[in-house]
Amino acid sequence: MIDKTYLLDSKQMAHFVADGYLRFDELIPTALNEAVHAEMEDQGIGRGTAGDPLSEVWPEPSPIGAVFRQPEVQGIIHSLVGPDPLYDHHAVHTVNAGRDVGQHWHADAIIDTRMHFDIQFFYFAHDTPREMGGTMILPGSHYRRVCESDIARYQNFLEQLPVVCKAGTILVVHHGIWHCAQPNQTDRMRYMFKLRLNPTVRQMCLWNTDDLDDPSIPGILNKNHKWYGNDVRLEIVNRIKFWRFLIGDDKFDVGYWMGRLENLPENVLEAA
């Protein structure tokens, strides 16, 4: 049984629902970052088989396995996809030194209409200043139904977010989030380790729900991202539906957006 103190809380989960990602700066210890960096440089990280339990993919003493066995990381995993997720795939993403072209915006895999969701870890084992990239994400893009590089015509958005961070920083993102690797103007190869995980249990109240009724949660779910333009209200509906799924309450609402649509009175008054 996981120590509850390592689980995400409800406010963090609400941010995940609104933004499609959570960020944990300098979460992984320095020695482990250096070991994984060396492992990536040596192309020494073995590949698992899609659908295998994550717990079986990188046994000890694998450094990358140790990253995902850190109790803080186990708490993130448990909160989002449950205690024993499946390995989907991983990738050691690199951007060559001196590369001045950014990757096209894309969402991974294909159109995914599930309410159930996978997570992806973006792990930065070395310092990543802006001149090195890093990975650019678009907060709040995770509900958009697009097929991989269909969005490649876009270049810039209001509120796009380059991950500029110190070594040991981890982002966990919803599978649908839009992202792209950024140019690397340094003289060093840039690495980013990506891991996708699938749930094996119903994703409902897997986190620390002690603060489930916190009054700040509706406000978190109601926030705007400037690039939405006129679609912001539709995105809030997407979030309400997702939060209902996560907490198992099909009456939850924010700002009466769903309640108004679900008001379908059938009681017929008798004629006067």
Added chain:
Amino acid sequence: MPQLRQKILVLYLHTPALDSNVVAWSMYDGTGGTNPTTGDSDKPPYNSVVEAMQHGWRVVQFPQQFPAYPGMEYSTSYLRFEYILEKMEKIDD
């Protein structure tokens, strides 16, 4: 002898109104003078399509508007209000 080459500016707006705010943008440069790419700017080059027109850009495509397909009323996907603009510039060939 000078030749003309096309620059394309794509502006994505808050609403279909040409004077509404830009929320996303892209540039493609047929002159070869610049190489725009993803994430290369945090501020749009213009605040609206009208402002771009005032700087000599010609609108060459308007977004069509369609009612939502039944069952897709609350789905989101691409940015809907995409305007394509062009400017012809001289290059020395």
